[in-house]
Each structure stands twice: as C-alpha cells, then as structure tokens.
Amino acid sequence: MADRAEPRRRRGRPRRETGDAGPGARERILLAARAEFAERGYDKASIRGIAKRAKVDPALVHHYFGTKDDLFEAAMQVSFAPAMDLPDVALSGPEEETGERLTRFIFGVWENALTREPLLAIVRSAMNNEAAAAIFRRMITRNLLKRMAPDLPGPDGELRMELAVAQLVGTAMLRYIIKLEPIASAEVEELVQRLAPVVQHHLTGAAPKGSE
C-alpha cells in the first residue's frame, strides 16, 4: 500500500526519519485502527488509512502490529475491553441473580455510545467478512465462553452462554442498528426487567427433556 515511487521498505525497526514513533505512537495507531474499522468496516479499512489517521508511516503500523488481520484483532481487544469484566461481574454474587447482573452490565456498555459503537462495528464486520468472523469467534470463545461456561451448572455451559448472548446481541441489533420500534425507544430498565429472566433461564434453568 506504500507509494509506488518509494523504494520498498524492509520490515523491522522503522527508520528514524519516517518513524515519528515517539512515546504513544503505538496507542495512537491502535486508536486510529479502532476508529477506521468502526467507520469503514473490515473490508474497506486499510493500513494506509489507519497510518494517515495516526499520523505515522504505514511501515510503522506493520512494524508494531503485523498484518491487517493482526491489527484488527488488536483493535478489537481495545473495543472489547469495556466488556472484559463481564465474567467477573456475572459470576460474583448470588447465582439466581446472574442473569440480571449480566444483562444490566451489558446495557451499561451499550447505552454509552463511546463503548457501543466499536462493539457494533465488530459485529457488522464479522457478519460481512470471514476473516473478521474468525477473529470474533476467537475473542468470544476466549473472553467469554472459556471463562464463564465452567462455572455454569451442567455439561452444556457453552451452549447456554451462547443462547443468552444470542438474546442480547439480537436485541442490540434491533435496538441500535435496525432501530425497530418500539424496542429502539424502550426504557433500558424495562428491557433489563424483561430480558434478565430469560438470560437467567438460559444460564441456569432446567435443560429440556432428553438433552443432558
């Protein structure tokens, strides 16, 4: 993606005069990547565009983060960070209130546009691009399923978690992306009250007959 006129630069430590590295360059690139992926989606985002936003040479982006895939995953880690406490939040406190704690925590992340938009961008990208979907699968599995499922009753913890996630992600889609009424304008508290029992049921409710 570098200008054709320039000689091809070798990977590795960037040269002083183009690097503009300085303290914070890595963080600047990461924030620029998050913004670029959020606005343009995985397909249309480019290393070049991200470098421009971060005011660094594209070689420096490659130097710190490798390929576009690697950078997407690193940017996703940043976008996911607000949700990282979810397993701790969900698993601390009485088991019969897990559904409500989890639902309330998720809406806390979503109702703040600063934390919501990067997460929605990930979902959008994952729905339209297989590379993005693979990274999304890995993140959900590592950060959510592996950490929470072992603490749920029964041998089917991962499937239970996913059905609860399906309810919550489906709600986010209709409310924040499709903006279908009345769900788009419903009070958060009303949604929490309606969804918490369902999330609780998925996580700890009786399994259907014959499925154990």
Next chain:
Amino acid sequence: MADRAEPRRRRGRPRRETGDAGPGARERILLAARAEFAERGYDKASIRGIAKRAKVDPALVHHYFGTKDDLFEAAMQVSFAPAMDLPDVALSGPEEETGERLTRFIFGVWENALTREPLLAIVRSAMNNEAAAAIFRRMITRNLLKRMAPDLPGPDGELRMELAVAQLVGTAMLRYIIKLEPIASAEVEELVQRLAPVVQHHLTGAAPKGSE
C-alpha cells in the same frame, strides 16, 4: 447506469427491440435481483448487474420496478415469502404452544439454504445500509408485528414480539453467519427445545413488575 454512448432512454414502456420482455421477464428480473442483493449486498448491487443477470435491458428493470430501493423491497418480498405464513402458523393452535410452533417454523425456513440465504442477505444489508434498514423495518412491522401483536395478551404485544424475534435472529446470526461453536453444530431439535420456552415466555409470559 446505462452506457454513456447510448442516447438516454425515456422511462415508460420499453422499446420492442431492446425489451426482450416476453412472458416471465418480470419474474426473471425479480429472481436476478434477489440473487444479486444476496451475493453482493445492498450497497454493491446495481440495476445494471441485475439486468445483466436477467438478460434484459436495464431500462426494463426501471420500467417494472422503479428505483433500486423499490426493487430491493420487491426482491425482499420474494425472500420473505417463505416466512409470510409465520403469523398464521403461530396463531393457529393452543396458545401455550405458540412459542414452539413459531420456533419450529422459523428453523424450518432457516435450515433450508434456499430460503435461509436470501433472509440472511437482508439482515446483512440492513445492518450496513440505512435505506435497507428502513425497508427491513417496514417489512417486519407490516408482515409480523401488525399481524401478530394484536392477538397477544396485554398492551405490549409489539415489544413482546420483538424480544422473541431478537432471540431467534441473534441465534441465526451466531449459528449461520458467525458460525460460533457449539451453537453452529447443535441439533435443530435441541435448539427448538431450548428456545421454544423462551419465545413462549416473551409472547405470553407475565410482564415484569411495574411495566404495564
């Protein structure tokens, strides 16, 4: 979108020699549109590409279907057709089994790739484009909410329907698009058994305290 070299053709009845109308041209265009939107998404699909698939002049596409938006809506009607019986299926039979009838019917549509792919394409387009989202909202409202909600108990039928749809659409997303395991490989019957009580709860269960 017509070739620059050609003189601009006026809207209206297409000329005999370019029209290639004949019986079935309208249906051919509609199927071509459904395929083009499904493969390329709303943004990248073009009237020109659809005309090419259907082996007709682009003017004929405009003649029959108007703008790209109008054509998208008409193609969506075709894609939605297999789901159109959903309200009748859900509302016929004992009320306490509505959740199961609805869930089973939906998985019947989804498990067949021929009916699933066009529906997933609509969801993808609606998540990435506001024009497509507006058409999706209108279709859900007209075909599902207005037909089913009045038959549900209580004044909050539309919100109940949407929360049930959120559970099912979220499940479809994780299973068929993101392909997250174990939900992607779970047996349909297992998913129906687990989701039917939740859908039933949304549709007819007790409303949360203080929300009536």
